Amino acid sequence: MSYSYILFYKPYNVLCQFTDDSLHSNQRETLKNYIEIPNIYSVGRLDLDSEGLLLLTDNNRVKHRLCEPSFAHPRTYWSQVENIPSPQALRQLQQGVIIQGKKTKKARANLLINEPELPPRNPPIRYRREIPTAWIELQLTEGRNRQVRRMTASVGHPTLRLIRVKMGINSHLELTLTGLSPGQWRKLTDLEQKILEKL
Template sequence: MSYRYLLFHKPYNVLCQFTDDSSIEQRRSTLKDYIPVPSVYPVGRLDYDSEGLLLLTNDGQLQHQLSDPKFQHPRTYWVQVERIPDETALRQLRQGVEIQGYCTRPATVILLQAEPPLPPRNPPIRFRKTVPTSWLEMTLTEGRNRQVRRMTASVGFPTLRLVRIRIGYLSLEGLQPGQWREVTAEELHHLRQKFYIGNAKR
């Protein structure tokens, strides 16, 4: 079997699956609208209203290793929030916050001094003239449902825009929204080293 490994820049308001099986009257965009490669599946998920890096493959072993929380595989996000978090809020996010009766694992959280180099979102977020916004870089080692949004809301700074920029060694760099490419041999080597996975046919 020939394995495929793809990186995709998921746009805003695109389902992280190849079909829309909901009962919503107006069909929503899916991965099928962008990726014409058969039999590959996303590793993990990005919410409909989130953007950024998605890895797709037909390599079931790698998919399991990257999805299983026990391996604590890092995922990094740029997060636009309402207002400017103070050091107390940043420390809470780093140490772990309680959401839905669960305390999140410690995270790396940096308050960015400038807006990150991202293409504009379509449609843009709704700005409030009287409320400033800021950007965080957050690296988590778990991926619970809407975790980043719930974490920032729990410390009083709601998420306005959420973009995943890295999955471990893999980066969003060079991909515009809706674009995809094959994982390079070097990138795949780093993934295999992380999990001690033997060589597989490309």
């Protein structure tokens, strides 16, 4: 059986599903506005107000394998936060913080020296001249609800913009946003698909 595998750059304010049954359904875009491939579903989720890399497939075995927490597939995010995080705040993120009564797993967290080159967000983040912003790169191996936002807020640096930029599959494959702009998608290459199906 042949399966479909799609990498999609989800824009801001796009619902991470193909239908919207809410009261806002006539105001919000869904994946259906961008992808016309039947019977595929996202592997994991991105919040409405988050952007970035999304893998979609109709292979339920692969979807289960990538979503199963015990396999701890790393996912990398760029988070634009209020103010400049101190080394202590970064260490807290690395060692784990308490959110919703439970400590997060250890993570990689570092300050990006240069602002990443990204397409402008529509609408742009709120700008306040008296409050500087900075970018943090975070690599997590768990996917709790609004985890990055809750983690950065817990160390005093609310997230203003959040983009998932990488998904680690195994030591041979890392999926990235390279070559994609917001709203664009591509099929996995034959090699990427072969590695994915060997999981």
